[in-house]
Amino acid sequence: MNVLILGAKSDISVALSKSLAREGHHLWLAARDVEFLDSLKSDLQIRYGILVDVIQFDATDFTNHQNWFQSLETLPDVVVTVFGYLGEQQVAETSWDEAQKILNVNFVGAVSILNVVASAFVMAKRGIIVGVSSVAGDRGRQSNYIYGSAKAGLSAYLSGLRNRMWHAGVHVVTVKPGFVATKMTEGLDLPPALTASPEQVAELIAEAIKTKKNIVYARGMWRWIMMIIRLIPESVFKRLRL
């Protein structure tokens, strides 16, 4: 399979590319930091002897997404969007720059590129799209609702897209990680029992591609945690410090 990974610098992407490389897939790694991608490419080629292509990609360069995707040599079989930006909630509450960056990277950028991918897949009547969203999108909480609302938008988008694409034989997977021990969360104190390693998330994604799952929580218990959190009545929820 040809797999395009958008946002290939993240820890989850690196783990995912290793997992897919082990199975011998042809990988296209896309992110802004090409120097990083080149190092990852050497590493994957040396260890697993697979084909790897590196392409520069900026999730917020919306106007170029169409051309960018069309310039790929062939249509990929699978497209995975992993790019995201956690940002800082407190800064984003008053700084529009920060808030906009969070919305643009996590939501607008994903919609922009996935619209293009979806059209191409509809034409080809095949393809798998994997969008990495977050449990933060399941309910807005005071500690990260700007990031959370962008991810909520993404989750809703993916849900609608899955619905539309089903009729064209295209599958859409939504991945909702909870806490993941990555560079993005470095320095945060995460509860070990609820925290997944990038490798665990990567395995779940690889598995979801194979078995065409719809919504995957990583780790699985987050499905139940979020279900409970969603069930709390708003009148109570608004008083909580979450």
Added chain:
Amino acid sequence: MAAKKELTNWGNFPSIEGVSMSFRSNDDLRYLINKNTNAIVRGLGRCYGDSSLAATVFSSAGFNKILDFDAAGATILCQSGVSFADLVDFLVPRGFFLPVTPGTKYITVGGAVASDVHGKNHHVDGSFCNHVSEMSLMLDSGQIVICSRVQNSDLFQATCGGMGLTGVIMTVRFGLKRIASDHIEQVSLKAQNLDEVLQLFEQYRRATYSVAWIDCLQKGKTLGRSILMVGEHASTPPPTTNRTQKLSIPFFLPGWVLNKWSVKIFNFLYFHKQIRKKAKSKVRLDAFFYPLDSILHWNRMYGKKGFVQYQFVLPIGAGKEGLREVLTAIADSGRGSFLAVLKVFGKQDTGIISFPMEGYTLALDFPIQSGLFEFLDQLDLLVKKHGGRLYLTKDSRMSASFFESTYETMGEFKTVLRRWAPLGYWQSHQSNRLAMTKP
């Protein structure tokens, strides 16, 4: 976003409040350098003390890609965060092994260079940096420079064993050992005392690997009672990867578990497990090189207060008497050590402040208890008297004056720092404690 945490290395002492931030590319690191006023790089934190601790730490763990593997020339080019564990997995099935490896594989290539680590083959193969042909370094200006024995050789020599004080080691090319098997032919020999074990070392000086485990509680005629282990790479069977089960010590055992009686019992068992004078066996690479790695987090055995590993080297000339004197002082103190490892070093040519020198090195652990630091200060005096010194990567407590008086090449090292790291950007808790970057 990055929050402060208590950071400690393998000895769980000292504990320093600091922020750790990781880099995965040159750009990431440049960004971090600009954002901070000083820092130190940290690999996997397998040094024992404070060499890679500071208020700001740049973690290389994600800078871990293999960039080139040349099987014909038997060399590899790695980013500095690649771990030895990862390399063993990669190399062994392809018929190669690390040229030099310490007693744990959970270290990074950058850490191996910065401490110029030695293995059981120092007497024949030298230290790790002996096998490094070229490396690249990021300076505090964000600029990347290449160095080798011929290009920027002062920087190269200061970086080998330089404890991260010259800059961040980015990529390293080094030579590999070809192996025909993933097993080691091991011979273990009993020695009744110090004279005997040193004689055995001499007798086996051509053996590729040799190391002795010493029972540090023996006195008098049995002082230095030990087991010498020598090894060669087996010529058969064909290489395959090792998979061993891991035991883990999940929490801190209280400090009293390591009182002198438990140490006595441990040493006794270890010594009598092997009844014959000389025993041959064929063991897996992992079992031979990394016996302790099969118990993850064994350092927690020493309890929350942590421990100190005291590793010194004495020059060959002064060696035997010095060793006897230090061993006697240790045995008399009854502070004992769970592990005491004796090794004969060969000649050392790389590194301005690299630790090894031709002579004898002994490494032993001391749980932190009252009176320990005063006792170690006494041991320092003995080490100094015999012309020896301590291994920086194991140290967490020596004094600046003792350090300066035993590392005679510090002046030369500082001259190189003035040229390549004039702003004093790279500082660790250790380098400050020992005034290593003070002009």
